[in-house]
Amino acid sequence: MKKNIFIAILASLAFAWSCDKIESNNGFYDEFAGVYVENEEGTPVADKSQRAFLEKYTGVRCVNCPTADEAIAAQMAAYGDRLVAISIHDSGAFTRPFDGNPDFRTDDGNTLSVFYGVAAGGSYPTSIINRSLVGSTPELIDPTQGANISAKVDAILAQTPKVAIEVASSTSNGTTKITTNIEFLQDVDNELTLTLLIIEDNITATQMMPDGTKDNNYVHGHVLRDVITDVWGTVIDSDRRAGTCNKTSVRYTVSPAWVNANCKIVAFISNAATREVLNVAECHLH
Amino acid sequence: MKTRFLLLTLALSVLTITANAQSVLGGGQVSGNIQIDGQISRADSVIGSSDVPSKLLSNARADILYTNGAFSAGLRFEAYQKPMLGFAPEYEGQGIANYFASYQGERLSITAGNYYEQFGNGLILRTYEDRYLGLDNSLFGFNVAYRPVTGVTLKGVLGKQRFYWEKGAGLVRGIDGEVSLNDVIKAMAESKTRITLGAGFVSKYEDNNVTIISRVDDVEGVQYKLALPANVAAGSVRMDLSHGGWGLQAEYARKSQDPNKMNQYIYKPGEALFLSGSYSQKGFSANIQAKRVDNMGFRSERNPNDKTGQMLYINYVPAITKQHTYAFLSMYPYATQTTGEMGFQGDVMLKLKKETLLGGKYGTDIHINSAVITGLDTTITGGMGTNGYEASYCALGDLYYGDVSVEIARKLSKQSKLTCTYGYVVFNPITEGHAGHLHHNNVVVADYTYKINKKNVIRFEAEWMGSDSQYDKNVDDKRAGDWIMGLVEYNFTSAFFVSLSDQYAYNDGVGNYPSINLGYTKGATRLQVGYGKQREGIVCIGGVCRQVPASNGLTFSLTTSF
Numbered sequence: 001m002k003k004n005i006f007i008a009i010l011a012s013l014a015f016a017w018s019c020d021k022i023e024s025n026n027g028f029y030d031e032f033a034g035v036y037v038e039n040e041e042g043t044p045v046a047d048k049s050q051r052a053f054l055e056k057y058t059g060v061r062c063v064n065c066p067t068a069d070e071a072i073a074a075q076m077a078a079y080g081d082r083l084v085a086i087s088i089h090d091s092g093a094f095t096r097p098f099d100g101n102p103d104f105r106t107d108d109g110n111t112l113s114v115f116y117g118v119a120a121g122g123s124y125p126t127s128i129i130n131r132s133l134v135g136s137t138p139e140l141i142d143p144t145q146g147a148n149i150s151a152k153v154d155a156i157l158a159q160t161p162k163v164a165i166e167v168a169s170s171t172s173n174g175t176t177k178i179t180t181n182i183e184f185l186q187d188v189d190n191e192l193t194l195t196l197l198i199i200e201d202n203i204t205a206t207q208m209m210p211d212g213t214k215d216n217n218y219v220h221g222h223v224l225r226d227v228i229t230d231v232w233g234t235v236i237d238s239d240r241r242a243g244t245c246n247k248t249s250v251r252y253t254v255s256p257a258w259v260n261a262n263c264k265i266v267a268f269i270s271n272a273a274t275r276e277v278l279n280v281a282e283c284h285l286h
Numbered sequence: 287m288k289t290r291f292l293l294l295t296l297a298l299s300v301l302t303i304t305a306n307a308q309s310v311l312g313g314g315q316v317s318g319n320i321q322i323d324g325q326i327s328r329a330d331s332v333i334g335s336s337d338v339p340s341k342l343l344s345n346a347r348a349d350i351l352y353t354n355g356a357f358s359a360g361l362r363f364e365a366y367q368k369p370m371l372g373f374a375p376e377y378e379g380q381g382i383a384n385y386f387a388s389y390q391g392e393r394l395s396i397t398a399g400n401y402y403e404q405f406g407n408g409l410i411l412r413t414y415e416d417r418y419l420g421l422d423n424s425l426f427g428f429n430v431a432y433r434p435v436t437g438v439t440l441k442g443v444l445g446k447q448r449f450y451w452e453k454g455a456g457l458v459r460g461i462d463g464e465v466s467l468n469d470v471i472k473a474m475a476e477s478k479t480r481i482t483l484g485a486g487f488v489s490k491y492e493d494n495n496v497t498i499i500s501r502v503d504d505v506e507g508v509q510y511k512l513a514l515p516a517n518v519a520a521g522s523v524r525m526d527l528s529h530g531g532w533g534l535q536a537e538y539a540r541k542s543q544d545p546n547k548m549n550q551y552i553y554k555p556g557e558a559l560f561l562s563g564s565y566s567q568k569g570f571s572a573n574i575q576a577k578r579v580d581n582m583g584f585r586s587e588r589n590p591n592d593k594t595g596q597m598l599y600i601n602y603v604p605a606i607t608k609q610h611t612y613a614f615l616s617m618y619p620y621a622t623q624t625t626g627e628m629g630f631q632g633d634v635m636l637k638l639k640k641e642t643l644l645g646g647k648y649g650t651d652i653h654i655n656s657a658v659i660t661g662l663d664t665t666i667t668g669g670m671g672t673n674g675y676e677a678s679y680c681a682l683g684d685l686y687y688g689d690v691s692v693e694i695a696r697k698l699s700k701q702s703k704l705t706c707t708y709g710y711v712v713f714n715p716i717t718e719g720h721a722g723h724l725h726h727n728n729v730v731v732a733d734y735t736y737k738i739n740k741k742n743v744i745r746f747e748a749e750w751m752g753s754d755s756q757y758d759k760n761v762d763d764k765r766a767g768d769w770i771m772g773l774v775e776y777n778f779t780s781a782f783f784v785s786l787s788d789q790y791a792y793n794d795g796v797g798n799y800p801s802i803n804l805g806y807t808k809g810a811t812r813l814q815v816g817y818g819k820q821r822e823g824i825v826c827i828g829g830v831c832r833q834v835p836a837s838n839g840l841t842f843s844l845t846t847s848f
Contacts, residue, residue, distance in 0.1 A: 019489060019519035019542035027671045028553045029500040032511035036499045251502065251509055
């Protein structure tokens with residue numbers, strides 16, 4: 001009797017575990033609308049320059065933010081494509097949109113703001129360049145002072161790059177294919193992530209000015225629209241030895257609310273553990 | 287972690303009491319073995335070896351087992367600082383890699399921790415470890431065996447597999463039953479015909495909430511993701527029959543839809559058939575084997591981050607090619623293709639009687655072996671996200687591997703013995719993932735041993751291999767070409783040995799590989815030190831292979847047991 005019970009238990013367990021049968025629908029797959037990162041062997045990157053990545057935390061109700069915009073614009077003119085900047089509108093009090101104006105706030109921007117203590121600190125504008133840390137504390141920089149920015153950017157550009165990155169995009173029938181090429185220029189011990197995001201320039205919307213007035217025709221630049229990958233990026237699935245090249249393809253649907261001609265794709269490589277940025281590139285949305 | 291610490295503390299406490307197997311804790315015994323292998327290698331552009339930045343590489347392990355009646359507990363400490371050439375860099379580190387506690391009762395056996403288990407021939411489940419392959423796919427969890435009556439064994443397994451220093455993501459569950467009819471049916475108890483029947487079932491669970499894009503329709507701007515099964519099952523039935531000197535063994539296994547990286551995410555069910563027949567009598571034995579394997583790679587992760595391609599296998603497809611021991615015959619070993627292959631092997635051993643015309647004064651042993659492995663005859667019907675292909679059940683596909691070897695060993699006098707071997711090997715480089723033509727190799731080996739006296743023995747070995755393969759810089763396979771080899775080995779005082787050898791590619795190949803080895807054995811302890819060049823190649827054990835890069839320098843190995 002005892003043995004029969006034992007056998008019955010084992011047999012029922014076998015049926016319970018069993019297997020999942022997938023029925024074919026002209027193939028064993030389903031339509032997918034999300035973001036998918038596809039890795040394959042890449043080719044050497046043409047421009048192996050070190051670049052710097054500036055993230056400015058700003059808001060349409062922040063009176064000092066236009067000063068930061070001017071300072072950053074001047075630095076971008078000076079450094080050319082070696083400085084990539086984005087504007088993040090988090091969910092703080094300074095970012096609530098004016099009536100009839102577009103909402104620049106994003107969940108991703110808010111996640112970043114909370115992580116770097118911007119929302120809690122309440123000091124706008126502020127910025128972080130290459131997500132640098134002092135010890136384990138984010139190195140937030142006042143972006144209204146051009147000298148603050150250039151000092152940090154100079155230090156970053158003086159470094160020998162560990163990875164090079166280039167990004168390109170092409171759109172067909174509403175789907176944008178974003179391709180990045182990553183080349184390891186040195187052996188890298190830490191796991192790295194690739195983050196892709198989309199920004200938009202030339203958006204006219206109301207902005208509080210330093211004199212306390214509202215400028216209804218203020219032109220906002222490099223506004224973060226969406227982090228295409230996970231907000232902290234996707235792990236780069238390749239060897240990390242010098243000479244290794246990795247190509248990544250992502251398919252993405254750009255929101256019709258954005259003007260494609262004003263959009264850019266930003267791609268950057270981060271240390272997966274510390275989230276510090278190793279290199280960055282951007283391209284126009286095509 | 288706490289558990290590991292407690293087990294380690296227990297083991298070390300016991301070891302402190304005694305270094306030899308002695309009675310402790312009321313009749314318990316401690317035994318174990320230790321192995322430390324090391325390597326120093328430097329660059330040699332001709333053979334393709336590189337400098338080792340850390341200078342010294344070492345693999346070390348200590349197995350410690352405590353037994354007390356039906357109870358046993360053990361652990362294995364492993365240290366890879368850094369892993370030797372050819373072993374996965376993921377092994378770097380040290381710690382307790384394996385630990386368990388086990389009760390082996392008359393009816394019931396239970397093991398908790400790391401364990402090794404096999405159902406039948408392993409077609410649906412075999413966990414094992416091989417230190418020379420750098421392979422350990424042990425299950426970590428529970429293993430239960432129950433014997434309700436004599437001749438009936440039921441087994442259950444549950445756990446996750448070891449993956450270097452981590453565990454694989456997949457959960458493995460399995461049950462197996464085996465019945466010896468001669469033990470269960472009284473009328474068959476005395477029968478010369480012995481029959482054992484068995485059946486097993488294994489299921490793995492892995493989260494299917496992952497996105498794998500199978501198809502992109504750029505025209506419509508639509509992408510499709512694979513619908514992945516979270517549970518994949520495999521089952522098998524088997525039979526073992528013997529009658530006098532005759533034996534027949536058969537096992538058939540099937541696996542449900544299992545899209546994974548190895549099969550390029552196709553949904554065709556897997557299947558495998560293994561047949562083995564044998565006959566033996568005094569002075570003669572013969573064995574024939576056949577197998578057909580179709581999409582039967584079964585791993586506990588769909589796409590493990592494993593460059594060796596050997597980790598996290600739940601099952602094992604038996605190899606049916608001979609495990610050659612001579613250097614040139616084993617230069618192109620065959621790696622089992624779990625995605626699809628058919629194979630046949632015949633093996634005959636014959637002992638010619640002494641004092642006969644053919645057998646000579648002291649008798650002669652003849653061993654003939656031949657194996658042929660081919661791919662399946664397939665028709666591609668689709669790619670990723672489809673059934674992939676259709677395969678004819680009986681038709682043969684491309685030749686993967688073939689060999690025939692004849693070994694004749696004869697004692698020439700009371701002091702001397704000569705073994706001559708001829709082998710012919712055909713090898714398809716596609717089985718190692720390379721394109722290229724078939725390689726055809728002829729190998730001749732002469733192995734002569736002379737016993738000077740009770741404590742001194744000298745052995746000579748000469749090998750030649752003629753091959754139609756030629757060294758090609760683009761492929762960089764340094765096994766190509768025609769080779770000769772010589773070896774002299776001298777064993778003296780029963781404890782020491784020294785051997786000198788050289789392998790040289792004299793035509794259409796590259797490389798000259800001289801080496802010297804010294805060894806000392808005392809009791810259960812053995813120390814071996816070697817210096818020289820090692821050709822890059824592939825080491826296969828039971829059809830499972832490891833790539834070994836070229837090396838140039840010192841190797842040493844210390845083993846002991848207690």
